[in-house]
Amino acid sequence: MSNDVVNFNAGPATLPRPALERARAELLDFDHTGISVLEHSHRGKEYEALHDHTIALLRKLMGISDDYHVLFMQGGATAQFAFLPMNVLRPGESADYVVTGNWAKKAVSEGKHYGNLRVAATTEDGGSFKRIPKPEELKLEASARYVHITTNNTIMGTQWHWLPDTSGVPLVADMSSDILSTPIDVSKFDLVYAGAQKNIGPSGVTIVIAKKAFLEGANTNMAKVFQYAEVAKANSLLNTIPTFGIYLIRNVLEHLDQRGGVPAIEKHNREKAALLYDAIDEDPAYFTCPVAKEDRSLMNPVFRLPNEELEAAMVSEAKDAGFIGIKGHRSVGGLRVSMYNAMTREGVARFVEWMKQFATAHPA
Ligand SMILES: Cc1ncc(COP(=O)(O)O)c(C=O)c1O
Secondary structure, eight states, rough: OOSSSSOOOOOOOOOHHHHHHHHHHTTSSGGGSSSSSSGSSSTTTHHHHHHHHHHHHHHHHHHHOEEEEEEEEEEEHHHHHHHHHHHHHHHEEEEEEOOOOOOHHHHHHHGGGGGGGEEEEEEEEEOOSOOOOGGGGGGOTTTOOOEEEEEETTTTTTOOSOOOOOOOOOOEETTTTTTTTTTOOOOOOSEEEEEEETTSSSSOEEEEEEEEGGGGGGOOSSOGGHHHHHHHTTOOSSSSOOOOOOOOOHHHHHHHHHTTTHHHHHHHHHHHHHHHHHHHHHOOTTOBBOGGGGBBBBSOOOOOOOHHHHHHHHHHHHHHHEOOOOOOOTTTSSSSSSOOOTTOHHHHHHHHHHHHHHHHSSEE
16 A cells, blocks of 8 residues: 555455565565575575464464464465365265355355355345354254355455354364454364465465364375375475465564554454444445444445445545545445455545545535
8 A cells, every 4th residue: 555545455455565665675685695585496495484484473373273284375265165175075975155145155166066065054135145144044964074154255244253153063264354354263163264365465375274183084086286285294385386475475474463463453453444334324324334233344344325326436536535446346336445454544544534525525
């Protein structure tokens, strides 16, 4: 984010400015080696130290124990939709999916090529996905290999603020759009995956946190690059990894650590979300948030104006005022203001003031 532009893009998204400035300062000479990090071999000791340090930082920030592997993979969360059932679903087994948005739906449609995936609950309700299901709506099978949830629904603007009781069935989560935004107890999950391009760094790297015990007996009849156990055995260096992406993740995680880690960023995220949601709730005749209040996302607040013409005008005038990326996803329309960890409080406060002025200048 430059000082003049406030970037509310949903992902790739704004990154912490100090992490980018550090990359600029270090670009031509990494760690006094005389060459750029872009030019280092992924097999060299300089890169390897960076790689291991980045994993250690993630372990520290998320409290990940040695019972878990921390992997860097490629193909985004979309590839994980397939890798997960490919690895852990054995013949005759099924998995339960809680479908709370477009990405959760895709997790099922892409994954079902590799096993029997059941929809244990859906809040599609004719296409709207305006809420997270209630605990009693989950029709979970005791024999399921795992239960899959999407902790934050980037397009719909909803977020799980509680975890389902799976009665001992392993819980798996797509945390692409809220990882590292609030403290989580990793021990409650058997596997977590997330594309890096929202809270962690640039696109091109996918984080996988997998309980070692969950991978026992996993399938091996596929190429190594798809197998969690093989990627783990190679410390995520099975092939040429996106080294610059990992370098930037290092910068983002060190910056997060310096500013107080996940508990500090959660406070910051709650303050930003409150600024926006309060402005919406204060003027219900003009602004409406279509999602259930208790399920509102801290990362991707969505809202509507009285009509689509006003929404289009807001997107266009916002851009002129220096606020970019507020158009809702094409599948749902409306407005979406993505505010990941790197979004500043000042950026949101400026937008909220501007949004109120817009409402005054454009009465319904
Ligand atoms: C929750 C969620 N899951 C999955 C994806 C797909 O991620 P990728 O583009 O990294 O495959 C996204 C992308 O925005 C997302 O927000």
